[in-house]
Amino acid sequence: MHCCTQHPDTCTDHKMKCLLLLVMLTACAAAPQDLSGKMFTFPQQTNSAHVKLETSRSEFSAVTVCLRSFTDLNRAHILFSLATPSAANDFLIFKKTAANEIQLSVRNSDVDVGGQEYKLNTWHSVCATWDSQSGLVQLWLDGKPSAKKFISSGSNIKGKPIIILGQVQDSYGGRFDINQCFIGMISDVHMWDYALSSCEIQRYVDDLNFTPGNVLNWRALQFQITGRVLLENKQVNECH
Numbered sequence: 001m002h003c004c005t006q007h008p009d010t011c012t013d014h015k016m017k018c019l020l021l022l023v024m025l026t027a028c029a030a031a032p033q034d035l036s037g038k039m040f041t042f043p044q045q046t047n048s049a050h051v052k053l054e055t056s057r058s059e060f061s062a063v064t065v066c067l068r069s070f071t072d073l074n075r076a077h078i079l080f081s082l083a084t085p086s087a088a089n090d091f092l093i094f095k096k097t098a099a100n101e102i103q104l105s106v107r108n109s110d111v112d113v114g115g116q117e118y119k120l121n122t123w124h125s126v127c128a129t130w131d132s133q134s135g136l137v138q139l140w141l142d143g144k145p146s147a148k149k150f151i152s153s154g155s156n157i158k159g160k161p162i163i164i165l166g167q168v169q170d171s172y173g174g175r176f177d178i179n180q181c182f183i184g185m186i187s188d189v190h191m192w193d194y195a196l197s198s199c200e201i202q203r204y205v206d207d208l209n210f211t212p213g214n215v216l217n218w219r220a221l222q223f224q225i226t227g228r229v230l231l232e233n234k235q236v237n238e239c240h
Contacts, residue, residue, distance in 0.1 A: 031222070032217075032220035032221055032222050033220070033221055033222075033223075034219045034220060034221075035187075035218050035219070035221050035231070036218070036219055037233060037234050038187065038231055038232065038233060038234055039185045039186065039187035039231075039232055039233075039234040039235070040165060040166075040185065040186045040187070040225075040229055040230070040231060040232075041184075041185050041229065041230040041231075041232050042165075042166045042181070042182050042183050042184060042185070042186070042229055043183070043228060043230065044183065044228060045178060045181055045183055046178060046181060046227060046228070047167070047176045047177065047178035047181065048167075048176065048226065048227045049166055049167075049181075049226060049227030049228050049229050050164050050165060050166035050167040050176070050225075050226050050227065050229065051164070051165040051166055051223050051224070051225050051226075051229055052162065052163065052164055052223060052224045052226070053163040053164075053165065053189065053216055053221065053222070053223050054163075054222035054223060054224070055161065055163065055191075055215050055216060055222075057161070057193065057215050058158065058159060058160050058161065059156050059157065059158045059159075060091075060132075060156060060157040060193050060215075061131070061132045061133070061156045061193075062129075062130060062131040062132060062133075062193060062194045062195050063091055063106075063128075063129070063130050063157065063191065063192070063193065063195075064127065064128070064129045064130075064191065064192040064194065064195055064196040064201075064213075065080050065091065065093065065127065065128050065189075065190070065191045065216075066125065066126065066127040066188070066189070066190045066191075066196075066201070066204050066213075067079065067080060067093075067125075067126055067127075067186055067187070067188060067189045067190070068123055068124065068125050068126070068186070068187045068188045069123070069124055069126060069182075069184060069185070069186050069187075070121070070122065070123045070124070070184050070185040070186075070235075071120065071121075071182065071183060071184030071185075072120045072121050072183075072184065073095075073120070073182070073183055073184065074097075074120065075097055075179070076094070076095060076096050076097045076179070076180055077094075077095050077180055077181065077182050077183070078092070078093075078094055078095075078164075078166070078167060078168035078180055078181065078182050079093040079094065079095060079126060079182065079186075080092065080093040080128075080163075080165065080189075081163070081164045081165075081167065081168050081169045082157075082161050082162070082163045082164075083161065083162050083164075083169040083171075083172045083173065084157060084158065084159035084160065084161050084162075084172065085159045085160070085172050086158065086159055087107055087108045087157075088108070088169050088170055088171050088172060088175075089105035089106075089107075089108050089110070089169075090105075090106065090107060090108070090157050090161065091105070091106055091128075091130070091157060092104065092105035092106075092110075092168070093126060093128050093139075094168065094180075095118065096112065098114075099118070100114060100115060100116050100117060100118050101113070101114045101116075102116060102118070102126075102139055102141075104128055104130075104137045104139060104149075104151065105151075106130050106137060106151045106152045106157075107151075107152040107155055107157065109151050109152045110151070111137060111149045111150075111151050113139045113146040113147075113149070115146070116139065116141040116144065116146060117141070117142075117144075118141065124141060124142055125140075125141070125142050125143065125188075125204065125205040126139070126140070126141055127139070127140040127196070127201050127204065127205075128140070129195040129196060129201075130151065130152075130195070131195045132152070132153055132154065132155060132156050132157075133153065134150075134153060135150050135151060135152055135153025135154070136148045136149065136150055136151070137149055137150075137151045140198075140201050140205070142205060143201070143202050143205040143206075145198065163191075163216070165182070165186055165189070166181060166182045166186075166229060167180075167181050167182070168180045168181075185232075185234075185235070187218070187234050188204075188207075188218050189213075189216055189218050189221070190204070190212055190213030190216055190217060190218055191213045191215040191216035192211075192213050192214055192215060193214060193215050
């Protein structure tokens with residue numbers, strides 16, 4: 001029989017313990033984690049597995065995103081996808097099928113950046129900046145800057161963002177394309193609400209004492225994993 005019928009005091013105590021446990025589990029799930037020395041591993045092609053990164057920010061007049069990635073994909077694949085209710089591609093870093101060509105998207109406008117040496121089975125540091133006042137974007141691959149290009153000005157990124165690793169959002173939070181998913185490893189994701197200087201980007205690339213992201217901070221990251229994505233120790237080339 002249900003405990004409330006026979007033992008109301010015991011049942012109330014049990015309910016309180018369960019509620020406390022639920023609150024503790026929720027708090028643990030929401031608490032920022034220091035992922036220093038860690039990486040997300042995306043081991044297979046799916047249209048569902050992804051990591052959602054959490055932020056309380058809802059408007060940006062400028063953006064910098066930096067991350068490190070490792071893949072053997074020679075097809076098109078997503079590296080970073082930020083969508084808002086008004087724009088599925090509000091800030092996007094997308095590796096195109098064409099060799100050494102990366103697409104940047106802001107406010108649903110796109111530009112292609114070429115000439116960057118995007119090697120397979122290599123850790124790459126990828127940074128992208130955008131400023132709404134000038135409308136200019138720039139890509140940095142392993143510390144090497146691209147030409148600045150105009151993409152979108154006069155309109156901030158507004159609305160609650162959904163930030164996804166592993167899948168490209170063709171709509172706000174969904175419509176994932178299995179043929180554009182990421183397979184490989186991603187680490188050291190940071191996002192700032194301003195355009196980093198070239199010196200700061202170089203410090204990130206060299207893994208020196210840079211200022212961590214004030215929107216997304218790998219050392220204090222809130223995230224949710226869906227599907228087969230593993231959080232593992234980051235692989236390095238040298239052993240001690």
